[in-house]
């Protein structure tokens with residue numbers, strides 16, 4: 001995310017639609033967005049379609065940047081020909097999340113600012129939620145029974161990614177009791193073994209789930225962007241919460257809604273930070289109600 005002043009681009013006539021209903025309006029969108037999930041969340045799809053298409057620039061050595069005002073994303077013309085391959089699809093999904101958040105606005109005025117009270121709420125209730133998760137049903141932390149506590153679509157997606165039910169159950173058990181970083185590391189190792197081009201985005205998406213958690217909990221949990229990065233933005237509602245936190249949480253929640261594996265990714269985002277995730281979805285609906293392209 002970078003800042004600049006100026007007007008965003010205009011909506012263009014939709015030409016092609018991807019499986020989930022994404023409007024593919026430019027060659028850039030046709031190359032990248034067509035690699036997103038066919039079961040992307042409908043509110044994320046509508047918010048994407050209500051956002052003018054981003055322009056694309058590429059500076060060798062640069063990676064993943066959305067520039068507000070100019071409304072462009074830094075990415076190569078074709079991910080398929082890059083050494084990082086599908087990793088670029090995940091990068092672009094995150095940067096388009098910033099575009100949905102910031103288009104037509106400066107960085108101090110992003111739509112994701114509205115996440116701030118929800119992030120405060122998730123931070124304030126984290127310890128209590130973890131305690132009740134650990135004190136809850138013993139099944140939740142039992143590798144053989146833990147999967148039953150996942151929503152069916154997330155469970156099916158997990159078993160598709162990690163066909164070994166024992167490994168999937170271990171992941172679910174570790175996740176259910178709030179050991180989020182450990183669970184993501186386990187799943188990342190399993191996902192690295194994936195072969196298809198589309199699912200090759202999954203390991204990158206899991207890193208971004210960790211970044212989502214880091215943004216919500218200011219790195220008390222999760223990982224990703226540094227505290228130094230977050231502190232470079234203006235403070236909101238007291239200490240340790242800036243527009244950097246709200247913007248990165250929003251961009252990663254969007255990524256989870258649109259990439260292959262979304263059934264699982266969005267569940268991980270929602271269960272790690274329920275108030276923040278609910279507020280993010282409400283922002284999507286507001287974008288669709290207020291700023292749709294005719």
Ligand SMILES: [Zn+2]
Nearest residue numbers: 001094248251
């Ligand atoms: Zn970002």
